[in-house]
Amino acid sequence: MTMTSPTPAAATANPPLPADWRDLIALTKPRVMSLVIFTGLCGLLAAPQHIHPVLGFTAILCIAMGAGGAAALNQWWEADIDAGMKRTAQRPLPQGRLDRTTARDFAGVLCAASVFLMGVAISWLAAAILAISIVYYAVVYTIWLKPRTPQNIVIGGGAGAFPPLIGWVAATGHISAMPLVLFAIIFMWTPPHFWALALYVKTDYAKVGIPMMPVVAGERSTRRQILVYSILLLPLSVLPWWLPGDEHAGAIYGVSALALSSIFLGFAIRVGLRERTGPDDTMKPEKQMFAYSILYLFALFAALVVDRFIPL
Ligand code: HEM
Numbered sequence: 536m537t538m539t540s541p542t543p544a545a546a547t548a549n550p551p552l553p554a555d556w557r558d559l560i561a562l563t564k565p566r567v568m569s570l571v572i573f574t575g576l577c578g579l580l581a582a583p584q585h586i587h588p589v590l591g592f593t594a595i596l597c598i599a600m601g602a603g604g605a606a607a608l609n610q611w612w613e614a615d616i617d618a619g620m621k622r623t624a625q626r627p628l629p630q631g632r633l634d635r636t637t638a639r640d641f642a643g644v645l646c647a648a649s650v651f652l653m654g655v656a657i658s659w660l661a662a663a664i665l666a667i668s669i670v671y672y673a674v675v676y677t678i679w680l681k682p683r684t685p686q687n688i689v690i691g692g693g694a695g696a697f698p699p700l701i702g703w704v705a706a707t708g709h710i711s712a713m714p715l716v717l718f719a720i721i722f723m724w725t726p727p728h729f730w731a732l733a734l735y736v737k738t739d740y741a742k743v744g745i746p747m748m749p750v751v752a753g754e755r756s757t758r759r760q761i762l763v764y765s766i767l768l769l770p771l772s773v774l775p776w777w778l779p780g781d782e783h784a785g786a787i788y789g790v791s792a793l794a795l796s797s798i799f800l801g802f803a804i805r806v807g808l809r810e811r812t813g814p815d816d817t818m819k820p821e822k823q824m825f826a827y828s829i830l831y832l833f834a835l836f837a838a839l840v841v842d843r844f845i846p847l
C-alpha cells in the first residue's frame with residue numbers, strides 16, 4: 536500500500552461530494568472510541584485529586600478529539616485495505632462518500648487541536664502522552680506494525696491503553712503506580728479482545744494481506760494465546776486492590792474485578808480449547824467472547840469509579 540495507491544473506483548469516478556457530517560463522525564470510529572473515552576473518564580474520576588468539572592470535561596474532550604483524529608488518520612491511510620474487507624467496505628472513504636484530502640485535513644486538525652488544547656488548558660504532560668498515543672495508533676500500529684507482524688496487536692495494544700493514564704495525569708499532574716496498572720490491564724486485555732474477533736473474520740484479513748495472528752500462526756495457536764493473555768489478565772485486573780498507599784482500590788473494585796475476570800477466563804477457556812467444527816461453524820463462542828470483552832472493560836472501569844465514590 537502506498538499513499539498514492541488508487542482508492543476504489545467509487546472514490547475516484549465522481550468528483551468529491553461536500554463532506555457530510557455523518558461521514559466525518561464515522562471516520563472517528565465513534566463506537567470503538569466510546570470505550571476509549573470511557574476508560575479515559577474513569578482514569579480521571581478514579582484519581583485521588585479532584586479536577587474542576589470544566590477542566591475535567593475539557594480533558595475528556597481532548598481525549599475524544601485525539602482518539603477520533605487518530606482513528607480518522609487510520610482510515611485515511613487504510614482506505615484501500617478497508618475496501619477489500621466485508622467488515623469495513625461500507626466506510627465513507629472506500630465508498631467514495633468522502634474525499635481523501637478532506638479526511639486527512641479533518642484528522643490532522645482534530646489531532647493537533649486536541650494536543651494543543653490539552654497542553655494549554657490542562658497540562659503539557661497530559662498533552663505529551665496524548666500526542667504519543669496518537670502517533671502510536673496512527674503511525675506505529677497502523678503504518679508500521681499492522682502490515683508487518685502478527686504481533687501488531689500485542690505491541691500496538693499500547694496505543695489503546697493510554698487513555699486512563701491521560702485522564703489520571705490530567706487530574707493529578709503526575710504519573711504513579713495506579714495509572715500504570717490501568718495501562719497494563721488494557722494492554723493485556725487487547726489481544727484476547729481482538730483475536731476473538733480475528734478468528735471469525737480471518738479470511739477478510741488474509742484476503743487483504745494483513746498478517747493477523749490467526750492468518751499467520753493458525754487458529755489453534757491463536758486460541759492458546761487468547762487463553763494465556765486471559766489467565767494473566769485475571770491477577771493483573773485485581774492488582775489495583777492490592778496497591779500500597781492511598782491510590783489503591785477497595786473491595787467493591789476487587790470483588791468486581793475478580794468476578795468479571797473469572798467470567799472472561801471462562802469465555803477464554805471455551806474459545807481457547809475448542810476447534811472450528813467445519814466451514815459451517817457459526818463461531819458463536821468467539822462472537823460471544825468478543826462481545827463480552829467490551830462489556831468487561833466497561834464494567835471493570837465503572838467498578839473502579841463506583842469504588843472511589845463508595846469506599847468500603
Ligand atoms: C490495537 C488494539 C485494538 C484493535 C486492533 C482492536 C480491533 C477492533 C476491531 C477490528 C473491532 C471491530 C470494529 C468494527 O468493525 O468497527 C473492534 C471493536 C471494538 N473495540 Fe477494539 N481494538 C483494539 C483496542 C481497543 C481498545 C483499546 C478499546 C477500548 C478501550 C476498544 C474498544 C472496542 C469497542 C467498544 C468495539 C465495538 C465497536 C462496535 O460495537 O462496533 N478496542 N476492535
Ligand SMILES: CC(C)=CCC/C(C)=C/CC/C(C)=C/COP(=O)(O)OP(=O)(O)O
Binds near residue numbers: 623
Ligand atoms: C487517545 C488515543 C489516540 C487512543 C487510541 C485508542 C486506540 C488505539 C484504539 C484502538 C482501537 C481500534 C479501533 C483498533 C482497530 O484496529 P484497526 O484500526 O486495525 O481496525 P479496523 O480494521 O477496523 O480499521
